[in-house]
Amino acid sequence: MIERYSRPEMRAIWSEENKLRLWLQIELLTTEALVRAGIVPAADYRRIRAGCQACLKDLPGLLRRQRELEQTLQHDVIAFTTAVAERINHRASRWLHYGLTSSDVVDTAFALQLVQSADLLLADLDALLPVIARRAREHKSTPCIGRSHGIHAEPITFGFKLAGMYDEFRRARRRLESARYSVAVGKLSGAVGTSAHLHPRIETYVCRKLGLRPVPVATQVVPRDLHAEFQTVLALIGASIERWAVEFRHLQRTEVLETEEPFGKGQKGSSAMPHKRNPITWERLTGLARILRANAMAALENVALWHERDISHSSVERVIFPDSCTLLDYMLHLLRRLMDGLQVYPENMRRNLGLSLGMYHSQTVLLALIRKGLTREEAYALVQRNAMKTWEVRHAGRDDADFLQTLKADPEVARHFEPGELERLCSLEFHFRHLPYRFKALKL
Amino acid sequence: MIERYSRPEMRAIWSEENKLRLWLQIELLTTEALVRAGIVPAADYRRIRAGCQACLKDLPGLLRRQRELEQTLQHDVIAFTTAVAERINHRASRWLHYGLTSSDVVDTAFALQLVQSADLLLADLDALLPVIARRAREHKSTPCIGRSHGIHAEPITFGFKLAGMYDEFRRARRRLESARYSVAVGKLSGAVGTSAHLHPRIETYVCRKLGLRPVPVATQVVPRDLHAEFQTVLALIGASIERWAVEFRHLQRTEVLETEEPFGKGQKGSSAMPHKRNPITWERLTGLARILRANAMAALENVALWHERDISHSSVERVIFPDSCTLLDYMLHLLRRLMDGLQVYPENMRRNLGLSLGMYHSQTVLLALIRKGLTREEAYALVQRNAMKTWEVRHAGRDDADFLQTLKADPEVARHFEPGELERLCSLEFHFRHLPYRFKALKL
Amino acid sequence: MIERYSRPEMRAIWSEENKLRLWLQIELLTTEALVRAGIVPAADYRRIRAGCQACLKDLPGLLRRQRELEQTLQHDVIAFTTAVAERINHRASRWLHYGLTSSDVVDTAFALQLVQSADLLLADLDALLPVIARRAREHKSTPCIGRSHGIHAEPITFGFKLAGMYDEFRRARRRLESARYSVAVGKLSGAVGTSAHLHPRIETYVCRKLGLRPVPVATQVVPRDLHAEFQTVLALIGASIERWAVEFRHLQRTEVLETEEPFGKGQKGSSAMPHKRNPITWERLTGLARILRANAMAALENVALWHERDISHSSVERVIFPDSCTLLDYMLHLLRRLMDGLQVYPENMRRNLGLSLGMYHSQTVLLALIRKGLTREEAYALVQRNAMKTWEVRHAGRDDADFLQTLKADPEVARHFEPGELERLCSLEFHFRHLPYRFKALKL
Amino acid sequence: MIERYSRPEMRAIWSEENKLRLWLQIELLTTEALVRAGIVPAADYRRIRAGCQACLKDLPGLLRRQRELEQTLQHDVIAFTTAVAERINHRASRWLHYGLTSSDVVDTAFALQLVQSADLLLADLDALLPVIARRAREHKSTPCIGRSHGIHAEPITFGFKLAGMYDEFRRARRRLESARYSVAVGKLSGAVGTSAHLHPRIETYVCRKLGLRPVPVATQVVPRDLHAEFQTVLALIGASIERWAVEFRHLQRTEVLETEEPFGKGQKGSSAMPHKRNPITWERLTGLARILRANAMAALENVALWHERDISHSSVERVIFPDSCTLLDYMLHLLRRLMDGLQVYPENMRRNLGLSLGMYHSQTVLLALIRKGLTREEAYALVQRNAMKTWEVRHAGRDDADFLQTLKADPEVARHFEPGELERLCSLEFHFRHLPYRFKALKL
CATH class of the missing domain: 1.10.40.30 (Fumarase/aspartase (C-terminal domain))
Incomplete structure (x- = not known):
């Protein structure tokens, strides 16, 4: 995650604390299902629940202990279950992680983080769309020149331009919804997906409680084409943001000056040239879209895991998913702010229209x-x-x-x-x- | 298009002849709509129709003439309308291309090529899925080892492995359907999308006749996020093919030898080593997936066109869309053939299972x-x-x-x-x- | 290869005929070396040479026969040697391909195609650089505004801008020279690189005659990091071209109009808007750079071949190398033409300078x-x-x-x-x- | 920077503290040069030097203050110079940043970070190469099978395989040296590269003192093809690491088991399957190479900045350069460790050789x-x-x-x-x- 280009809410979703919280939730729900299946005694379950709740109240402490243990164990999930078991501090802890493989917990929690991220991004889009709509209506009849190849073509209105932007982000929303659906899948089917140790009913129970669907067939992991699909959607939305960032950078050129991005009080445009008001936020959005695009490539390369899984995707995902989700959240937030405060100069639009002499x-x-x-x-x-x-x-x-x-x-x-x-x-x-x-x- | 890795049916969709056929169809339908709108006289329409039909009967001739004219005009659509007008050879030809901008014709025809391609790819998947299903059922109970990290994990059946493959290509099919829907859009809204010269009803009429929806808001062109979405779906399907190609390359390793790709009579594995039977078709599929992935990147970069369009996307699309569509068609075809004839060695699976000594x-x-x-x-x-x-x-x-x-x-x-x-x-x-x-x- | 965006000279390098010509040359040189090593009798060599020369005189015929044979053999090199042996039509043909593995011939010939391509591209740069230099000198003192963020910053001269372009393409030239050096390597070390069947001296002899260095250690193939390096250099040069294409598209905007790309007699800018003069060639260059960039990604994915080689790189290379080399040659050629005929409007530069009121x-x-x-x-x-x-x-x-x-x-x-x-x-x-x-x- | 996959030394190079240290150094050297040019009085210089040295002694304090100021100023360099000026606390501070534009400082410091990174990576390679050499010599005569297509081909020795690895990382070293040379350029030529406010001699003086060359022609920034070149070299080295990571993952497969990555005392391979020893480090290296590759794409997209610069590259570079440098350092370090402790099983190599029955x-x-x-x-x-x-x-x-x-x-x-x-x-x-x-x- 890139602190500089992120907001706290999305960072929280991808924090280590939130991950451990979700892991605890999955472990506990599994034990709950095992009680219903008659495998785990209710008394043991209550002790586990108490331990998990204690952990939930001190996630930083749990995280610290997990990291300590990971030094030797070299395995994050075993370090986690060991740390939780220490907190339970009773033979009941033997039921913790019963029948599960690490990826059951990791991938199901990952799905939840993706769903949480998608929900936040959908909320970002829901905040953005009315702002674009408002500006589009406001300038429904503001004439400006339409340009192809950067050359004057025929007149449009500035509101009509924004109507196209509105439609593009409606498409973005639809894509994100569809990607959210795709990744909302969990799995508790064990080391190679056969459900050898836990009946598929346990998986169904836990997934439903978490708002997920069980993957029809998993390997040790949820198939990675789903995650790649998610990343390509983030890249597509990034490309749409880029399109409009480039548009508004053009419109702010000295020679064009039809719009300007909001310029803060006290903000300095240049250390050397005090007269400058640069479209730096639009430029930042342009750049960040490149990162989303690049990350989509890495996600696509993650699909072809060996046999029932290799772990080459894991290091990649630890980087690109938090990065891409926080970046897109940040970008959509900036975009809303820019559109909200965008300074529009209808008189310059008219002047530019005039340049073509009809x-x-x-x-x-x-x-x-x-x-x-x-x-x-x-x-x-x-x-x-x-x-x-x-x-x-x-x-x-x-x-x-x-x-x-x-x-x-x-x-x-x-x-x-x-x-x-x-x-x-x-x-x-x-x-x-x-x-x-x-x-x-x-x-x- | 890469002749070596393509099949005639998909090549035909992307041929210059097919493009001109679709252009003719769009021009003619537009004139038809203009007759209904009371703008074009019926008699003129009949002459245009006759000219278009003559062109349709001699597409190679039309193509030749268009290319000749393009040498001077440096504009393919003007060269096309000029060539068709020559064939109409009457003042009625003035109604040809009436109120249209080149991109109205080009982008609507492009959408039709994408829809035709998607239909062919869907047919490929519909031919593939039952083959995978059959092999999955056949080996439902054939034991083999499940592997994570390339290391033996727990047993699965070979049919279960294929069930995962089946599910992955069902997802591929769903993605392709959705991408087909996204690109099935036409536009006849003119140079900057305002419909200044042709009423939106004309657009609706023509699009419906062609099985397309009109784009809600266009610029000079259909927004490119739609085409990028299509390419990312091709890349995603490519990545899924790559996953299984890598799987079967692993299973054909000398030390593993659980499956072999069908080996033709008379085929030579090596110019030097006569004993070799190599998984070259699986390897080819692995490689071609990289091209689909790369093309998706280029498509994502095409989204941010300037203002109401620039033409930087055009050269890219002339390469990547025919290439990617023909490649994926070829890949799906190979995949079906490989899965159909895949040689499976249950006894070797058992032997390998035995390696882990339980x-x-x-x-x-x-x-x-x-x-x-x-x-x-x-x-x-x-x-x-x-x-x-x-x-x-x-x-x-x-x-x-x-x-x-x-x-x-x-x-x-x-x-x-x-x-x-x-x-x-x-x-x-x-x-x-x-x-x-x-x-x-x-x-x- | 993309016919539309390529020139005959580079297409010829990547033609099947040229490939077979190089294969013949390598086979013949190897036999020559084997005569010197006392393995092949001189009389047999003369027959082989005669056969090879006959083939060289009828490369289309050789190609036809090779393709016929490939249908059954499913192996292009065996089909080739068989076709050549038919032409030799004598037991002497047994020495043809003696001790070689297919990749010895294929990869060494590929290196030669890359070297020929690099030489052509270097010639393109050598033709381009003086043109940029001339325009830079011509406008050494033509004032125009320097812009950062698209906003007026401080004055520069147009010639100074072009001096930066000149320096950038000098860097491009240096990179290409270095890439040419990197790929100028051949190998005749057999199926796994051990030189088990042909002494390394044979390899050295043949490589030297061809102007190549022998790879210090090969597997069955020349290591693919070398080819990836070559492609990244093509992508880098493409990115530099893109930079300047974007620059001149900006300078041709209606509101800026400091330069225009040369506009041909009879050329039509728009089917609908007769007044338009669009920077379509600059836009085409912008787009094609995306393809070079994408191809570099595919080349980088080609590096990690399995063990002593797998053939997944081959299908990729058949597409991306001819495509990228022909595209870059075409792009450099266009760039030279555009720079040569670039219309420069110093009065507009002055007018724009004036906009900032000092x-x-x-x-x-x-x-x-x-x-x-x-x-x-x-x-x-x-x-x-x-x-x-x-x-x-x-x-x-x-x-x-x-x-x-x-x-x-x-x-x-x-x-x-x-x-x-x-x-x-x-x-x-x-x-x-x-x-x-x-x-x-x-x-x- | 990805904490999990990085080492302190490289993180330090990319820390905010180091950046500020380099900024201070550049500002101070510029003032020094201005004293020599007779512009800045020596007494003022001494006060500036004292202030800068105080800042150097409390970089965390400087950073804190800069960040505070950046909240309002929205410009990191102005915030920095303001904070330093506060520390100088005298009219002498007016000479601070005299004649400079932000990018003079930022880009020159960036070059120094790249040079420092390259030096560390070169040291990594210098530590790696002798380890590979040692293992190659050790197994110079250890027979194993050479494989093409994953299928047994002809015998090699394990040391010969490693000789190829050695040669590949020698090439990596050469590429890195060349990239280091390319980016070792500074610029103090001001807002649009004209040196309007500081004589080029100042630039030359400062660059030389820093071990850099002045860029022959800059815009506001150092041209980005240089940085893209650097990133493509990191991606190429990543691809080479990937090749060998894939190799050793293959060799550790249960059925092959010719080598194993070192397995730590107390390490747990699986939360569920206690018998597993997985090549997880090799897999991690495989994954991280994908990130380097993706970052190279983003760097290539950064080249085409608008006119004399736009700032879209900046956000991208803040992410990809620290990430790629720290990742590659981490990867080379892991690679050395893995090669050093690689467990080699010659008897299994012999057994596998036997599988082909000669x-x-x-x-x-x-x-x-x-x-x-x-x-x-x-x-x-x-x-x-x-x-x-x-x-x-x-x-x-x-x-x-x-x-x-x-x-x-x-x-x-x-x-x-x-x-x-x-x-x-x-x-x-x-x-x-x-x-x-x-x-x-x-x-x-």
């Missing part, structure tokens, strides 16, 4: 000419020559031309239109008339 | 001793010392020992058991008694 | 004030308040202010300077005075 | 028959039929056959050989006769 109406005129009976080539030639004429003015750095005026001055164009017709066509309203349809479809 | 019963005895009232530590110590004694014999390369006999010779162990009790516990049947539960759950 | 002199003034005796905090406060005042004017979209004038109007600033002093400091010349030092260091 | 002599006999005048096909047929006959015995799980005996019993083979001749050929010595040549070339 050339973005070219297709409108092209299609109108086609409707008038011209072939596409004829229409294209007419429009292009006027666009190029306008372009040369623009290119010379002047702004004393206008596509509409140029068109009207071209008799071969003008003769096709009635007075006022070209003006009606070459309007922003023309471009925006179907946007309500999109907002409605998104319930924005 | 030590895989250690946990069974450990738990029995706990049930007898020993603490875990006491039981562990007793079991370990007998396991170690057996191990030393084994380690010395001898096989004249047996864990069960060793245990029985240890009075501290023996005194806890009645005659015959240890024998009943230390049996393969004990390990397999809950397997039917798993097979039933999978409906195998 | 605020880029803030650090100059800050340091001057420090030299005058102010503390950094005092100086910073003075500079910042004037920068902010200027900024507000700028931010309001006006350009009727100027940092220098604002400073001079601030008595707390002005009192520190003599008349004319601030003007001298706040000049572009001040910023550029040390640039000749950098150009000289690069011998530009 | 079939690994097939090529020897094939070539001998060719020398006797048979064609390759004739020889191949003879050898194959005897190999297949032997194989069937082997395959039936019996070991009462032998390739040599089978050959001698085949009159068509036997008639070509004199008595004793086949025995001489079919010997391990025959396979090993050229190994000394390889050991000598490696100076082993």
Whole structure:
């Protein structure tokens, strides 16, 4: 976990304390199921429960003792059960971990951490979506230029741009829900998945109590394609965040300046240049998406474990899952904050729109000419020559031309239109008339 | 597309001819919708349809002409519409591509190629799953050793191993279905997604006819997180194939030899060593999974396009989508063939089981001793010392020992058991008694 | 290989014909060495040489026959030697492939293809570097704004920017030379690298004749860390190309427009918007860099082959090496063309410089004030308040202010300077005075 | 940094304290150079030096104060200089950071951390290589089977296998040296690399004192292709470690058991199965290599910064560089320990060799028959039929056959050989006769 780029709630999920808490819960629920199965005497169970509860009240102490024991034992789960058994301090402790293999506990607890993480990330998205929606509605009718290849294309509204962002994070939410479902699986089927020592009913009982499904077939571990799927979803959401971070970095460029990320009181942009207000948070989001992507690769390499498991995935997972979950939580949190406080400059959007001198109406005129009976080539030639004429003015750095005026001055164009017709066509309203349809479809 | 590792049916989907066929279909359907909208005269439509049909009958000719034109125009879609217009050879051709932007055609056709690919891959999985199921049932009761860390753990059956494979490819199928759904989206909303020139109803009409949904909000293109999602699913399925390829490579090792991939008549294993039968097809599958994984990374990097689109994704997609789809189709096909003809050697499985001299019963005895009232530590110590004694014999390369006999010779162990009790516990049947539960759950 | 993004010369290196040509060369040289070692009779050698030469004259015929034979044999090298032996058509052919294992031929030929590719790529770089140098010199004194975070920082010259590009591709060249050296290794040490059947002298003889070094220790194959190193260098060069492609895409944005990629006569920018001139070639370069990066990952996964080799790397390499080499050759070629014809707009650079109203002199003034005796905090406060005042004017979209004038109007600033002093400091010349030092260091 | 998988020395290099130490050193050296340039008065310098030395003596205190200030300032370098200035507590502090931009300090310090890391990693390799060399010499003549595709091929010695490992880590060393050289560059050229505020001589002075070269042309930062190069080298070394980790995991398989990783006193292999000795350290190394590989991808994506820099690389680098350096240091350390204590079982190697019943002599006999005048096909047929006959015995799980005996019993083979001749050929010595040549070339 990267302290600098994480928040306490997600860090807590991936803390050693939380892991031990979940391990205790799984061990205790298993013993509970064994009582119901008539294997463990109720009195022994009560002693175990008391010991576990004492441990739960002093997780830092349990952790300390476990680590001490791990030095010699070189096995974290045995160190854990030994430490708990010491606390039980009675022969009843022999039922602790009865019939279980380490991975039964480790992988089931891991699933719970993933589910907890997914729930937190879903909550992040649930906090983010209304903020995007609000900004989209707010700027539903704020005109700005749409750009392809970084070049002015046709007008859109800034709210329409954000509607696309809204839709993208709805997809992110759906993916995360689906990934949450995939990893919500536990296993108590033992060293090679055969349930040789604990009846599958025990597994079902414990998993249900934990809100998990039992894996239909496990090996010693839960199959790793499930965890890889989870990581690819985190990487996909990261890529979506990256897309919008790049967008807003572009919009904050000095020459564009259509939006700015919120700039704190007292914040310094540069040690050398006091006038700078840089999109550093958007840049940070861009960078962190790379880490999520890279971690997904490592997760995909973790799938092909040998036979009924090898442990090569374990060191990888200890790094990438806490890292990716905390990073994405942090990123979604930043994203919400940035979108909430995003400074939007409609007047600059209008100024930038103006840069194209109306050339973005070219297709409108092209299609109108086609409707008038011209072939596409004829229409294209007419429009292009006027666009190029306008372009040369623009290119010379002047702004004393206008596509509409140029068109009207071209008799071969003008003769096709009635007075006022070209003006009606070459309007922003023309471009925006179907946007309500999109907002409605998104319930924005 | 990699000719060597592809099959004709998937190659056809990604052929230039198929692409042009889909482009024609989209252009024609759009014109059809424009007739219904009262924009295009029916007579013009009929001429366009005739021209398109002529093109469809001579796709190679169309392709040739398009490529010629592309030399000068440097734009594949304009070259295409120009070539089709030449074939229509009438002013009616002005309605061709009316109100569309190139990406409307390109991205909608791309979605159709992805859907066609997904359908073929789903068919591959539907052919694969029953083969795995059959082999799993066939070896439901064939004992073999389960291994963790490459080391003998506890016994399983070979059919149980395959049940896990079956479940993994059911998950693969579910993922592919979900990815197919995600990419089944078209767009005809123009240069920046505003539907400025064509009413959204036209988009809906065309998409429905093609079996697609319209994208709720597009830019110039369909958002690339959808395509990245598709690629990550291909990579995930690749990783699952890799897992099983690695498994069967292990099982074919000289020292293990529990299975062999089918070996063709006349096939030569080595130019130098005539005795060799190598798992080369499994190895090929292992390698190809790496390419799918790498391509997923490139797809994830494609998401963050600038503003309403840049075209950096295009060159990447021209490579990775045909490559990944053809590779996965080829891989699934090979996998089915390998599983169908997999040579299984139950006698070698038994021999390998024997190598552990019964030590895989250690946990069974450990738990029995706990049930007898020993603490875990006491039981562990007793079991370990007998396991170690057996191990030393084994380690010395001898096989004249047996864990069960060793245990029985240890009075501290023996005194806890009645005659015959240890024998009943230390049996393969004990390990397999809950397997039917798993097979039933999978409906195998 | 991706036909669309490749050039004939590099395609030829990776053609099946070239591979067979190299195989023939290696087989023949080995036989030659065996004659010198007294194993093969000279007369037999002459027959083999004649057969090989006949094959060399009809490589397509050899390829056809090899493929036919491969259908049954399922082994490409055996199919090859069989086809060549048929051409020799005499008992002398028994010496063909004598003592060799397939990988001796395959891997040594692969090394030669890599060396040929590296040489072509080095030639590409040698053609590129002087073009960058020329443009750098041409614009040595063309002022433009330097940007950090996409925000105006301090002035640079466009030639200085290109000097950085020049230096980066010098580094690329050094990396490629080093990678060429690394892969220039052959092996003829047989099935497991022991040279059991051919004396190491034979290996040395053949390798030297081919311009290769023998691998100090091989397994059946040349160790794959060498090939992975080569691919990472291709990916690194791709990343450098990407950096500059992104740079020039930025500079072509409508709002910036400091450069444009050359736009061909007759080229159409958009099927819908005739006024567009898009940086599509730069975008293509951006995308292709992703593929090189992804392929490097696959190459890194190829390193961990099992024991004395498994063949999982082979399918991967058949895809990624031809693809990456042809792509990089194509990219370097495009890059040279783009740099050669890059349209540079110094007047727009000046206009953009003007946008910051001189605020880029803030650090100059800050340091001057420090030299005058102010503390950094005092100086910073003075500079910042004037920068902010200027900024507000700028931010309001006006350009009727100027940092220098604002400073001079601030008595707390002005009192520190003599008349004319601030003007001298706040000049572009001040910023550029040390640039000749950098150009000289690069011998530009 | 991942505490669990790191060692104190490397953690110290990447600690916040060390970073601040290096920042102090760079700031102080710059002031020193400014004294020599006649800009900073000597008295002021002495005060600054005293302040810096006080800070150096209380780095934790400096760090605390910096973090406090960073809360408001949102800029780590300004927070740092402010904290140091507080300690200087005199107007002399105005010369602190004079003419520098944050990245001058940050990137130059980063270079020093990379150089320190490289030196530690080189020391790790220098400790590793002699251990591998010792084990290689020790087992120079210990026969074992060479395997391709996991299938027995021809005999090698275990020392020869290790000779290959030795050579691979020599290559690793060379790569690391080269990467160390690449990143040993500093820059003090200011906000956009022009050296507008500090003469390049200052940069040269400071860099030399620090053991660095000045970057020929920088932007605000050192170009990131250099850092990406460094990371790809770490990933390459990781891939080499992975190769050998996979090798030794294979050799520890129950069925193979030719080596075992050292097993600590008191260590427990399994919570459930007391007899297990698992290659968990090798598996951990396998997993960690995946992280290095993934981090290299992220580093490659960091290259394409915008214009004269954006800061998206920074968050990535804060994670991947400390992580990768500490991981690789930890991995090399483990690798040395494992190689040092590796348990080698020559008797099992012999037993496994025996499994092939001498079939690994097939090529020897094939070539001998060719020398006797048979064609390759004739020889191949003879050898194959005897190999297949032997194989069937082997395959039936019996070991009462032998390739040599089978050959001698085949009159068509036997008639070509004199008595004793086949025995001489079919010997391990025959396979090993050229190994000394390889050991000598490696100076082993």
